[in-house]
Amino acid sequence: MAVTGVFMSAVADTHAQDHHHGPAKGISRWLLTTNHKDIGTMYLIFSFAMFLLGGTMAMVIRAELFQPGLQIVQPEFFNQMTTMHGLIMVFGAVMPAFVGLANWMLPLMIGAPDMALPRMNNWSFWLLPCAFLILVSTLFMEGGAPNFGWTFYAPLSTTYGPPSTTFFIFAVHIMGISSIMGAINVIATILNLRAPGMTLMKMPLFVWTWLITAFLLIAVMPVLAGVVTMMLMDINFGTSFFDASGGGDPVLFQHVFWFFGHPEVYIMILPAFGAVSHIIPAFSRKPLFGYASMVYAVGAIALLSFVVWAHHMFTVGIPIVGQLFFMYATMLIAVPTGVKVFNWVATMFRGSLTFEAPMLFAVAFVILFTIGGFSGLMLAIAPADFQYHDTYFVVAHFHYVLVPGAIFGIFASAYFWLPKWTGHMYDETLAKTHFWLSFIGMNLAFFPMHFLGLAGMPRRIPDYALQFADFNMVSSVGAFMFGATQLLFLLIVVKCIKGGKEAPAKPWDGAEGLEWTVSSPAPYHTFATPPEVK
C-alpha cells in the first residue's frame, strides 16, 4: 500500500513532536481513524472514485448521443445512466470532495488540533461507501437502477418506478445522515475551536463559506429525507402525497424537492467560492479585495437560496403572482454573486500574477462559472424560461456552474494543498496539461449545449432529430476528451504522493493562513497547542 506507506513515513518524521505511537498500521488505521487528515484523505479518494464512476456513465450517455439513432443502449438503460450520473456526481463526487477539503483544511486554518467530534467524523465518512454500494447495486437489480432523473419527480418515481426505487430511497437516507453529521461537525468545529484571537471576521474565506454551507445542509438535507420518506410511503404504504387519485398533488413533490434542491446547488458551490478566495490572492500576491463584502455576499446568497426554488418549476402552472415573485428573487441572487466575481477580478487587478496550476483552475473558474451565471440569469427570466426549460440550455447552464465551477474549484484546491498533504510538489507540467485539456474538453462538451437547447433539443432523450446532430457530435468529442484527461489527474496525484520535489511549509509565496505555518507534509497531529492570532 504505497499510499499508506507515504503517510506513515510522514508521520515518522514528526514522531518527536508527540508522545503517541502515531497512526495504527494496516486496514484498521483507516477503518477506525478519528484523525481529520486521514478522514479528509478518505473522503477525497472516495469522491474521486465516484467522479470516475459517474464520469463513465457520462461517457455512455455521450457515446449514445454521438449520432442520431439508437446505437449503443436502449432508452430504458439510457434513462438509468442519466439518473445515476446525476446522483453519483452530486452526492458522491462533489459533496464528499468538499467535505474532504473541509476535513483536511478547516482545523489547520483555524489552528485547531482536529474536528470537534472526531468519532462522529469517522462514522460520517464510512456511511458513504455503504450508501453508494446500495445505490450502485441497483444497476444489477431486476428492473434496473432508478431511471427517473436525479430529480425523481412523482408519479414517475412513485407509481411508475422500478423495484429498486426503495433501495434508492434507503441510499439517500444514509447519505443524508452522513451529510448532516458532517455539517454538525463543521459548525461545532468552527464555532468552538478557533484559536484565540480569531474572531469571526478574521476567519479565512474557506472557513466562512463552509460555515454557511453547513447551515444550509442542516436546513435542507432533512427536507430531502422528508420527501424521500413521503415517496417511500406512497410506494409501499398506500399514502397519496403525490397521487392525484388519493387527493394528493404531483406538484407538491416538486415544491418540497426543490426547497431542498435549490439550496443544494449552493451547497455544491460555496466551498469552491471559499477556496478560490484563497488561491487568487495567493497567486496575485495581493490581499483578497473586499473581505467583508465577500462574507456578506455569501450570507446573502445563502439566505436568498431559500426563496427561489420555484424557478425550477416555471412551466408547471403556478399562478402568475408566484411566477413573478420567484423570477424577481432569482434575478436578485445575481447581485451578491456578481459582487464576488468583481472582487476576485479586483484582487487580480494590479497584483503580481503567476499561473501555476491552482491559479489556472481558479481563473478558469471565475470566467466559466460567470458564463454559467449568465445563462442562469437568462433562465431566471420566467417568460424566456418557457423556451429554455427542460432543454439542453439548462444542461449547459448547470454543467458550466458545476464543472468549471465546483469541479475546477476542487482541482484548484487539490493542486494548491497537495504539497501540504503529501510533502511533495506535484509535477507542474503535467498539471498544466491536465488543466488545458480539461479546459478545452469541457468547453467543447458543454458550450454547444447552449445552441442545442436554443435550437429546441429537450433534455433526457437518448435520440434526437437530425438538426441537432452536428453539435451533439462536437459535444461528445469534448466529453471524451475531458473524461480521458481525468486519468491524467489520477496519475499526477499518485505520482505526487509517491515522490517529487520536497515541498516547504509554504510553497506559494503569496499564500496566507495558519495552514502554511505547519510543515509539509502536515504532521499527523498539528496545533496541539493553539497559536496566537493577532
Added chain:
Amino acid sequence: MRVHAQRAGALLGGLMFPAWSMADWTLNMTPGVTGTSNEIFSLHMTILWICVVIGVVVFGVMFWSIFAHRKSQGAKPANFHENTLVEILWTIIPFVILVVMAIPATATLVDMYDTTESEVDIKVTGYQWKWQYEYINEDFGYFSNLSTPRDQIENRQAKGENYLLEVDNPLVIPVGKKVRFLLTANDVIHSWWVPDFGVKKDAIPGFINETWTRVDEPGIYRGQCTELCGKDHGFMPVVVEAVPEEEYNAWVAEKKEAAERERQLTQKDWTMAELMERGEKAYQTACAACHQADGSGAPPAFPALKGSPIATQDMAAHIDIVVNGKSGTSMQAFGNQLSEVDLAAVITYERNAWGNNTGEMVTPKEIFDYKNQQ
C-alpha cells in the same frame, strides 16, 4: 401600466439587434410565429446582450490583468483591498439593470397568462408515449403517435427529414385565432412544447393546466415532450398544422362527421331486429333494383341472393363483395356509397331474409374495422 411596460419592452428589444442577425443559424432560439414567441425572443436577446456586455467588461479587466500584471513581466503587487464607493456602485448598478430587465419580462408574462377570450379550445392529454387531442367544443378527438419507422431509429434505414418529429395525426389549428389549450396527463407528468409558438406547459395527471397561442403564419410546427416521462420520452413529438380559417373549418366538419359516424357505430348496440328493419330499407334503395325485392335476382347477370352461397356461407366473402364489388361484373363497390350502418344492416338483412335464416348479424363497427384493415 401594462401598455407602458410592453412599449418599454418593444423599445428595448428593438434597440437590441433584431431577429435577422441570428434567425437563420441553429445557434439561436427561433423568433417563432406568434406574438408571444417574438416577445420571448426579444427578452432573450436583451438579456443575452446585457450579459455579453457585462462579460466583456469584467473579462476584459481580468484579461488585462493577466497580460499586464504578471510577475514575470516585473509587475509589483499593489496593496489595496477595499474601496467602498466602487463596491457600492457595482452592487447598485447591476441591481438597476435587473429592475430594468424585469419590467418587460413582467409584461410578457402577464400576457402569456391571459387565456381569456379564446376562440378554439383543445384538450391535450399526455400519455406514455403519445399525445391525445380533443376538440372539446366539436366533440371529436384522436391520438397522435410518432410515425418514424422503427427501422430508421435502429439504423437499418436512412433517416427521413423529419426524423423523430413526425406523427400520424397532427394537431390542426386555425391561423389568426386565439387557441386555448387545456392540458392534463393520463399517467405521469409530460410537457407540451412547440418552440415556434413559445408555448410550453406541463401536463399533470389529475390536474388541468391552461395555456394559449395565436399563430400568425400557416405552416407545420414541430415540438417535443419536455418532461421525462419514461422510456419513450424522446419519442412522443408534437406536430401542429396551422391552416387558414376556411381550411380549418372544413377539416373540423369532416372530423366531426367521421366522429359522429364512429360514435354511431361504437356507442349503439344494434339488435338484430334493428339491423333487419334498417337493412330492408337500405336493400330496397340500393340493391333491389338488380337483386329484386324477394331476393330472386335475374340470373345470370344479377345472381339470386335467396338461398345463395354468398349470403349463407362465408361471411368474410359476403362482406368483401358488398364493400368491394366484383370486377368484371355489374356489382359495384358499395363501400363508399353506403354508411357503415347501412352496409352492416344490408348484409345482415341478406343473410336472414327470404328464408336464408343464418341467424348471423354484422355490426357497423365490424364493417368499419374491416374497411380500415384494407
Added chain:
Amino acid sequence: MTDQQVNNSGAPRGNARVVGWCLAGVVGMFAFGFAMVPLYDVFCEITGINGKTGGRYESTEVAEADMTRTVKVQFLASNGPGMTWKFRPVVRSVEVHPGEPTTVNFYAENPTTEAMVGQAVPSLAPSEGTLYFHKTECFCFNQQPLEAGESTEMPLIFIVDKDLPEHITKLTLSYTLYDQGKQPAVTQTSRKDTTTNDNG
C-alpha cells in the same frame, strides 16, 4: 492525541450545545418537510391556486343571480390510468349567471364484468377561478360504486360566485375518474370536509 481538547477546556460543553442546537434544527427541518404537506393543502385551499375546488359548499345567505353577465362553464372528463369506465359530461358546457345554482350531470358506465368503485377528482382552470366556484352537490364528494354493466347519471350542482373577477368569462372544470378497486368502501367515505371558501 485523542479527542480531548487540551486547548479549550470549555469546548466539550460548547460542543454539546452546538450539537444540541444543530440536532434541534435537523429535527425541526424534517418536521417542516412533512408540515409542508398540510401547509400546502391549506395554502391551496385558501388561495385556490392548484385548481382543486374543495368540498361541499354551504352558504349562509341566498345569493341573487347576477343577470348582467354570463360565464361559460365547460366540462371535461378523463379516465385515470387503467380505468375502463365510460365517463363523460352529458352537456359539454353551460352558460350560467353568477350566483345562479346550476345542475349538470355526468354519465358513467361500468362496462366490465365486475363491480367496481370509482372516485372522481376535480380540477379547475383558470386557477384564479377556483375560489369562486362552489359545489353544493358533487359526485366527486363520494366514491361511486357501479355493478357490472351498470350505468348512471351523476349530478353536479354548482354556483359561480358573483364576485368572480370580470375578466374571467370561461371556466373549465375537469374530472379525472380513478379506479378505487373492486369493492365499495365499507362506509361511504365522503371527500374533504366542507370547503373553507366563505364567499357567502
